[in-house]
Amino acid sequence: MVEPQHLITPEIAERYDVSIHTVTKTWSAHPAWPAPVDRRGRYKEYAAEDVSAFVRDHVDRQAVTLEPRRLYTAQQLEDAGIGIKASTIRADLSRSRKPDQPRRWPEPDDTSDGVNRWTGETVTTALTTRRGYRRNG
Numbered sequence: 001m002v003e004p005q006h007l008i009t010p011e012i013a014e015r016y017d018v019s020i021h022t023v024t025k026t027w028s029a030h031p032a033w034p035a036p037v038d039r040r041g042r043y044k045e046y047a048a049e050d051v052s053a054f055v056r057d058h059v060d061r062q063a064v065t066l067e068p069r070r071l072y073t074a075q076q077l078e079d080a081g082i083g084i085k086a087s088t089i090r091a092d093l094s095r096s097r098k099p100d101q102p103r104r105w106p107e108p109d110d111t112s113d114g115v116n117r118w119t120g121e122t123v124t125t126a127l128t129t130r131r132g133y134r135r136n137g
Helices: 010-017 020-027 048-058 072-080 086-094 120-129
Strands: 006-008 038-040 043-047
Touching: 006 010, 006 038, 006 048, 010 020, 010 043, 043 048, 072 086
Parallel strands: none
Antiparallel strands: 006 043, 038 043
16 A cells, blocks of 8 residues: 555544644644645645654654663653653652542652662653653754
């Protein structure tokens, strides 16, 4: 089957398994979103290659290699490029949660000396459950 060269919003949503709303309101608001190349019916058409590049650069979370047994602080994780700021990790930990509500960030594996640290294995597991969209960049 030949891949289409131009995609409209519903096709983009289907291809990347997101809602039409995500494409029209979130992704297309990003400054790096590609310019339309044509129209098909009531939808703008975008070059499939440009959309793919946008998703690769701004949506997909890039895999970061962390040593599984090493302990990392929130700042070290941010510096390693996991795509989450240290302040976000700290905020997720401090938020009060209902007991039946899942946590956005796991409890630290080590809290010696009053410093929260996570193993690379714990962080890698936590990252698989988080969405990858980055608004800036």
